Amino acid sequence: MKTTENLVLFDPLKGIKINGEFVGSIISVNSEPPNSIIFSDNLKISDDLISMKQALLVGFEDIYNEKIAFSRKSDFLWNDLQDCPIEYSVLIPKEIMDIYDEGQFSDAFPFTINLLHTAGLYLDDSDFEIDHLEFFKGEILKNPISLVFNGFCVADRVAIDHRSDPVFYDCIIVGRDQNDDLKVSYDPILNIKIDDGALKYIIMLGIEELKF
């Protein structure tokens, strides 16, 4: 596991706010809807605003009392930092992104399932549970986004093993440690047991939503 520090651009909990315009691979965790993530290649922070252009918001939303996974491309702008739903923003270091790129199956690997549209694969919710892991047992799925404990995991692919547990490959994990400091780490493999209750959700990103 490779861990890197000092890449936090915005974290009100720790009083961190670095003004400037940043480019690269940026993950912002959003509280509206809860536990949603914004992926972006740009972020602008100033004294009174935070903005992102052409970013992708991913999470679950309530529609008619159902939890529906979604991903939505949009520009984001918050003029009032008091009302800004962003919990934190982290710039993933280039060296981790390079390892992440190296670890990816090339597009030439034809046996990985690309979902066309974003969908929930798993959701541990007392009111509305989703569990399609059994259905995809033995398959490899591309572009999973998951929440494990309080860490957000962006992986290149997830394989569902013979116990219907997910095995994530080529993972970037962002989350808070026991001191609530933000950490970024890379893991080539992340094996999760559903019975442990650590996995909160898995969202499969749809390729159509990434393309257009």
Add this chain to the structure above:
Amino acid sequence: MLLHQNKKLRFLSFLKTGLNPFQKFVSTGEIKEEIGFVRSRTDLINSIKDAINKSDGCIIPIIGEIGTGKTHLYWALKNKLYYFNTIYISLDNVYRKFFYNVYSEFIEEIGPEVLRSITSSLCNNWGAHDRKFGFFHVADIEKVKRTAFEDLSDKFDDKIALNDVINAITAHQLDPYKKVEAERWLLGELMNFRELSHLNLLYDLKRRAYAFTLLKIISENAKLGTVLFIDDFERIISLSASQPQSEVIFEPGWLYDDETKSPEMVAAEKIFDKILQLNDIQRLKIIITLKSSESLNEIINKVQEINENLVNIINEPLFLKDFEEADIFEFYRKNIETFLVNIHFSEFLEDFWNTYFPLNEEVLKKINRITNGNPRGIIKQLINLFNDIIYSDEDLEVILDQFMTKG
């Protein structure tokens, strides 16, 4: 002392089983040479390296008489030019389908792994691996092709060939359903119409413009530079100078515009044009070997006839000289060492290192003298002498005495 003598006897009896340390007196581009160059030729290797690393001039002529080791030079360079793919080209093999055959030799040298790495890097440069939203690789093949075409179109005249080469490279990296066929095409495999249409291509690499375009793109984007070692370049002059026979049933003029030219002359001129066309490829250098300065002058005249400006691409010649006296000792030692290592008898090395056993210093000096230091002549003499030692019933001393007293 007794042990030492026994070792000599053991070595002699071993040789008498029929193993000659000197067997090959002609080097070829196919069979790897393990013996490096002698010390007096280090300067030549350094001069060649300098010429290759210089930005100007594409063709580096090496002049050496018959048997001086011009082909052996290829193997010495291949081991020394760490930052170049050094490829041996025999004009006999590339006589027809020049670019296709040169490309095939090039691909054989770099191998499919490097080819994959180059096509991946090319697609990356053309935007295939851009991260959408900072994270996700989503290749838009048509966009990648457009970017590639915009990048390269001003460097190539044949746009159809360029378009098809880009199609093949992008399919190889980005289209999982065409990857295997695209790799076969890129490796130079000939394909039928059905296979080509599956890849959306018009021709395979037998088409001259296709082979040249791909050779230029792949070699310019390889991490290592490229050195083509064209051996025995005189052949092109002899071909282009060959006169049609006085009485022929087949009249070349029926097929060729100029009836004074034989098919060989036409082919030689075409090869010459194509070799000059290689000048367009960046980071590609050509070493040509010739037997005399006169041949080089003829080649320069020929280049002048085609285009005076192209004369600049020919560097000053470098000369491969015969052995100096000290070289034969080094050469002999290296050969015996390689021989002993190859037959797993390296224990003899320590004992015979300073003795030149079973020969001696005087014998080696005489060999150098009677051959005027010509390496091929030296090897022939050594083969004969070792054959005498192996197959004669005479004592070693008698054989060596007979050799020394021979005129």
